[in-house]
Amino acid sequence: MAVHVALTGATGFLGLRLLRRLLETHRSVTVLAHAGSGDALHRITRFFELTGASTAFTAALPARLRVVETDLARPRLGLSRQAFQELADRIGTLWHSAGSINLEGDLPELRRTNVEGTRHVLELAAAGRLRPRVHHVSTAFVAGARRQGVAYEDELDDAHGFENAYERSKYEAELLVHAWSKEHGRPVLVLRPGILVTDLPPHPELPSHPLQVAERILRDARHTTAPALRTEAPESRPRVRMVGHAHGRLNLLQVEHAAEVMVRLAGRTPSGGVDTYHVVHDRDVPVATVVEVLERLVPVSIELVDAGPDTPSALESLLDFYPGMTAYLAHRRRFDDTRVRARLGPSAASAPLSTDYLWAGLAARPWTVPGPPGQLADLSPAGHCV
Ligand SMILES: NC(=O)c1ccc[n+]([C@@H]2O[C@H](COP(=O)([O-])OP(=O)(O)OC[C@H]3O[C@@H](n4cnc5c(N)ncnc54)[C@H](OP(=O)(O)O)[C@@H]3O)[C@@H](O)[C@H]2O)c1
Structure with a gap:
């Protein structure tokens, strides 16, 4: 009998790509969708339509996806005792990709989704009579506020503190995974991606990704503080001093590639305990390149400085509200x-x-569906113009 696979977070930026990979080898997938967060089947179908899947493929999705509405933050994922047990007993492999990636969220809120959510997912795995394999999506950023040196795959400690509550919550979730694996004598795959990126242009029906969020924060802050400045001429760009390192670098990885690597790692024989992998790019991107791309999108001029300015401009003060993000x-x-x-x-x-x-x-640009060249969808992401 084929192993039945379930996936949390299937409507997310990464989850959609994981789902695409899983559907290559599984006839059906149980999607543990976020209750009260819109029609998951519709959102998933739109992703596949917008990324060039065939009509036959999308037409088959209702029969191939079983959507179960869940809430990570609630005991038994918000399901009745019976529904929880029935779900648990059906699953052979449980992928946990859902979570909050809100880098500015507060710790109690992030703990509810990322830590308690992981606890509830592990309880589901513990309850299943098939002893499902668990694949837990973490983040390379559990390395925390360690800004230099090398972070290794077998490291998990809080010695350096954390840049933000998100990192801490993901670290605490990994601690739970280790404790659960030990207590139940069960293997767990822990996948730690870097910052995930795509070359698909922004679209109102697709989840945003971290760089897009950074761009939006910069754009909103700039509009709030300098609404009169409409020209993008370099000399009229507000200058923004941000603390950063001239030789800073970030690990960015194509989301499609991350999903492929994760699914391939899941196919390897587990050691029996927790197997942790850094799913990262082998070459980091200079912070200067990220800054250059952001400057092309938002008419500001970013200067990296060693320490925060003594007399920050209004724009700099606004951006200072995001220290957990700008620290990168x-x-x-x-x-x-x-x-x-x-x-x-x-x-x-x-x-x-x-x-x-x-x-x-x-x-933002006119939306082109990949696949047959020249095929244009009738939607324009006009709302995303800077
Ligand atoms: N994106 C990155 O660059 C990155 C980097 C490293 C690690 N990660 C990790 O990768 C995983 C997936 O991230 P992502 O980029 O796909 O994030 P995302 O686009 O924000 O998606 C998050 C997913 O979790 C679901 N979710 C959120 N709260 C939930 C709740 N209370 N109950 C049930 N489901 C809930 C969301 O459903 P709705 O959309 O319906 O709310 C969505 O499907 C996360 O664990 C994240 O920590 C991401």
């Missing part, structure tokens, strides 16, 4: 992914990430 401009660390390369070999390496790729995933 000072990062120079590297993520070691020896284990991934040892398991998957050179094919684990992703294509180089160009400035054009990053630009494509942020700049």
